Amino acid sequence: MAKRLDLKDVDIYYGDFHAVAGVNLSVAPRSVTSFIGPSGCGKSTVLRTLNRMHEEIPGARVEGEVLLDGEDIYNRSSDAVAVRKTIGMVFQRPNPFPTMSIRDNVVAGLKLSGVRDKKKLDEVCEASLRGANLWKEVSGRLDKPGGGLSGGQQQRLCIARAIAVAPDVLLMDEPCSALDPISTLAIEDLIADLKKEYTIVIVTHNMQQAARVSDQTAFFNLEATGKPGKLVEIDDTEKIFSNPTEQATEDYISGRFG
Amino acid sequence: MTERTTEQAPSRSSQDENSAAGSSTIDTVTEPDPARGRSHGSPIQGRGERIFRGLTSGSGLLVVAAVAAIGLFLLVQAVPSLLANNANFFTSPVFDTRDAANLNFGIRDLLVVTLLSSLFALAIAMPISLGIALFLTQYTPKRVSRPFAYIIDLLAAVPSIIYGLWGIAVLAPALLPIATWLSTNLGWFFLFAPGNLPVLTGTIFTGGVVLAVMILPIITAVTREVFSQTPRFHIEAAQALGATRWEVIRMAVLPYGRSGYIAGSMLGLGRALGETIAVLIVIRAATTPSGFSLFDGGYTFASLIASAASEFSQPLPTGAYIAAGLVLFVLTFVVNAIARVVAGGKVNG
Numbered sequence: 001m002a003k004r005l006d007l008k009d010v011d012i013y014y015g016d017f018h019a020v021a022g023v024n025l026s027v028a029p030r031s032v033t034s035f036i037g038p039s040g041c042g043k044s045t046v047l048r049t050l051n052r053m054h055e056e057i058p059g060a061r062v063e064g065e066v067l068l069d070g071e072d073i074y075n076r077s078s079d080a081v082a083v084r085k086t087i088g089m090v091f092q093r094p095n096p097f098p099t100m101s102i103r104d105n106v107v108a109g110l111k112l113s114g115v116r117d118k119k120k121l122d123e124v125c126e127a128s129l130r131g132a133n134l135w136k137e138v139s140g141r142l143d144k145p146g147g148g149l150s151g152g153q154q155q156r157l158c159i160a161r162a163i164a165v166a167p168d169v170l171l172m173d174e175p176c177s178a179l180d181p182i183s184t185l186a187i188e189d190l191i192a193d194l195k196k197e198y199t200i201v202i203v204t205h206n207m208q209q210a211a212r213v214s215d216q217t218a219f220f221n222l223e224a225t226g227k228p229g230k231l232v233e234i235d236d237t238e239k240i241f242s243n244p245t246e247q248a249t250e251d252y253i254s255g256r257f258g
Numbered sequence: 259m260t261e262r263t264t265e266q267a268p269s270r271s272s273q274d275e276n277s278a279a280g281s282s283t284i285d286t287v288t289e290p291d292p293a294r295g296r297s298h299g300s301p302i303q304g305r306g307e308r309i310f311r312g313l314t315s316g317s318g319l320l321v322v323a324a325v326a327a328i329g330l331f332l333l334v335q336a337v338p339s340l341l342a343n344n345a346n347f348f349t350s351p352v353f354d355t356r357d358a359a360n361l362n363f364g365i366r367d368l369l370v371v372t373l374l375s376s377l378f379a380l381a382i383a384m385p386i387s388l389g390i391a392l393f394l395t396q397y398t399p400k401r402v403s404r405p406f407a408y409i410i411d412l413l414a415a416v417p418s419i420i421y422g423l424w425g426i427a428v429l430a431p432a433l434l435p436i437a438t439w440l441s442t443n444l445g446w447f448f449l450f451a452p453g454n455l456p457v458l459t460g461t462i463f464t465g466g467v468v469l470a471v472m473i474l475p476i477i478t479a480v481t482r483e484v485f486s487q488t489p490r491f492h493i494e495a496a497q498a499l500g501a502t503r504w505e506v507i508r509m510a511v512l513p514y515g516r517s518g519y520i521a522g523s524m525l526g527l528g529r530a531l532g533e534t535i536a537v538l539i540v541i542r543a544a545t546t547p548s549g550f551s552l553f554d555g556g557y558t559f560a561s562l563i564a565s566a567a568s569e570f571s572q573p574l575p576t577g578a579y580i581a582a583g584l585v586l587f588v589l590t591f592v593v594n595a596i597a598r599v600v601a602g603g604k605v606n607g
Contacts, residue, residue: 056497058399085500095495099513108509109499161499 002029002199003069003168005050010064011228012045014057019045021228023064025218027169032191032200034210034237037220038252042229043203046220047171050201051087052080068168085113088162092174094154096161098147102129102138105146105157109165124164132160133190152183159190163198170194172202176209188213207253211241219249332584339363339577347581351547353562355575363578365559365585367548371462372558372586374550375537376530378466383474384523390474391481391519395488396507407482414475422539425468430459430540437463441553453544453553460542463552468540469533473526480522484515524597528590534560559586 005027012020020042027033035043048054049062052073065072073083088109096105104111106128107121115121125142129135134156138149146157155175162170172191176184191213194200204210210217218234233246244250340347343361345354350364390410394403437458444450455461492510501509537558544555557565563579570576 051498053494053498056494081500081502083500084498089494089498091491091494091498093491095491097492097495097509097513100509108496112499112501112505158495165499 002197004029004067005169005199005201006065006067006070007046008065008067010046010049010062010066012042012049012054013059013061013063015059018228020220021230023231025231025234027199027201027216029199030195030197031216032195032202032214033216033218033234034214035201035203035218035220036205036207036210036252037229037232038222039205040225040229041220041222043218043220044173045229046231047173047201047203050169050171051084051089053084053089055080085109085165086167087169087171088165088167089171089173090155090158090162090175093178094151094158096146096149096154096157098145100146101143102146102149102157103142106160106164108161113165128160128164129157131163131194132156133186133193134160150183152179152186155179155183155187156190159187159194163194167198169199169201172200174203174205177205184209207241211237217241219244219246219252221248221252329584329587332580332587335573335577336581336584337577339574340581342574343578353557353578353582355566355578358572358574361574361578363581365582367556368559368562368582369585369589370548370550371541371554371556372531372560372589374548374552374554375462375466375469375541375558376527378462378552379469379473379530380523380527382467382470383477383526386470387474387477387481387522387526388519390478391485391515392507392511394478394482395485396503396511407479410475410478412475413471414479418472418533418536419539421468421472422536425464425536425540426460429468430464433464433467434459437461437553448550449552451549451551451553453551453555454546454548455542455544455553455555457542458553460540461553461555462541465537465541466552468536469530472533472536473530476529477519477522477526480525481515481519484518484522485511488514520600521597524593527593531558531590531593532560532586533558534564537561538564559583559589 007023007025010020010023011018023046025033035047037043045054050066050073054060054062062074066074068087071078073087096102097108100108103122103125106125107115110121110124115124126135126139129138134153137153138144138157146154149157155178159170159175176187179187188209191200191202195215202210202214214237216234217237217240219232219240220229221232222229233240233244233249235245240249241253244253250256339361343363345352345362345364347364349366350362351367352362352364353368354362394407398406440450440463441452441458445452453461488511492514493506496506496509538561541558541561542555543557548554548556559582563583566579570579
């Protein structure tokens with residue numbers, strides 16, 4: 001649980017298109033790292049290489065190393081399915097399985113791993129829903145479909161589903177961009193809680209959010225359309241937002257472009 | 259009307275002032291010019307709107323009227339014959355209309371043969387279609403699946419007379435070993451019990467297989483379409499949990515496409531129930547009543563009516579066939595209704 005993540009000279013390609021070039025960064029266990037940058041700069045692409053979700057796009061490939069506690073998730077002995085079982089992901093749009101009950105949604109990952117013991121499943125279900133700050137709202141209707149919840153609740157349900165398998169790392173791809181401010185606040189509070197147990201990487205378009213939730217911030221940018229995206233700067237969040245090293249970062253966070 | 263517009267006018271202008279202070283772009287978008295709206299836009303728009311609404315609701319009503327008219331026609335034509343019928347319409351296995359003064363007709367066997375052949379066809383076609391649809395949408399890249407899908411669609415374009423010829427000339431002999439095996443080894447089960455035909459070719463079994471091939475492309479086309487529309491974010495939800503290809507299908511694709519699959523199958527069943535010429539060619543006529551075996555022969559509603567079509571000269575015997583047609587008509591309605599209930603309100607999750 002809560003492992004360290006290191007990227008070494010990571011290059012990402014879609015067919016012939018060089019999407020992201022030369023990313024080096026490290027994420028400490030039990031910390032929150034946020035990826036910010038203009039649209040198309042490759043921050044979501046980098047996030048998706050961290051659990052090999054990008055492989056679902058035909059022609060996508062990665063060069064370099066993505067190390068989870070020193071072990072390359074791209075080495076031959078591990079396949080994408082196994083990697084995703086230990087690196088959870090929460091998406092931009094809440095995506096509970098609409099016809100599954102709330103309980104089945106939460107334990108879906110465990111069931112995939114072959115856990116059948118009903119008592120164990122119920123325990124994990126409750127613990128995960130409590131962990132996602134959703135237990136009080138749904139404890140009376142665990143058998144109702146997950147599609148019936150509000151957007152903010154659905155997103156917390158997805159977080160519960162992701163943490164139910166006790167992942168090494170939790171990835172979040174703009175988890176609040178489809179939510180109202182109150183639900184967003186609930187998710188941000190939750191991230192602060194989850195940080196105690198999980199390694200979290202979050203992509204966000206909202207710089208205030210990055211400043212509020214993360215310990216370290218990575219700024220991605222691309223020089224021009226068609227050029228690969230690059231990691232411009234990664235540092236403590238406080239430093240990035242007060243006194244960044246690079247001029248491009250300064251320009252971006254002060255709203256001069258992007 | 260005029261009073262209201264004059265009342266509104268000042269309030270509008272005050273709104274204009276307010277919004278002009280804020281943003282000029284917003285007020286040009288939200289404020290229609292009231293004068294222009296009255297003099298040109300609204301009457302023309304209103305008339306066009308009325309004409310268009312009339313056309314659309316007219317077309318809609320036409321369909322309902324046509325269906326009702328068909329039902330009514332069948333009923334009106336059938337009633338005199340039903341009243342003159344000397345046999346029980348629902349339980350008699352004979353269909354004898356040679357003597358207009360002494361009609362003896364019942365639909366028992368027609369119903370049995372029709373349902374048995376169609377449901378057998380459905381039982382074969384449903385799993386195969388599901389497999390093809392999953393293969394084309396989940397396991398093959400678009401580049402491969404598209405031409406493949408065209409070929410399957412082509413199956414639907416083959417005229418049914420060709421299926422009939424193929425069924426009796428090629429398929430029936432080819433199925434004979436299987437039919438013989440089923441009959442000798444599973445003969446104790448009513449579906450494979452010895453039938454009312456002297457041979458094992460040209461049975462409901464043969465006809466059902468032909469019908470299965472005929473409805474396969476319909477079910478596949480609908481199912482494939484629905485599966486291919488499974489939202490990406492449902493699929494990603496399963497993938498991100500570490501689901502394998504098959505698990506993604508089970509967790510995301512099947513729940514989403516279930517109702518479409520059922521709807522497609524019912525569409526196929528509808529075609530099988532009404533299929534005429536292929537069935538007429540493939541399934542042999544029998545002289546004794548059907549015993550619910552797949553190795554029976556006989557007529558379906560459609561094939562019986564088609565076989566007698568050349569003799570529709572007297573109104574009373576003709577009415578007997580129309581009565582049979584009416585039952586088929588109702589049967590397809592029932593199938594559709596069941597499909598809707600099964601697919602339920604859960605259309606596409």
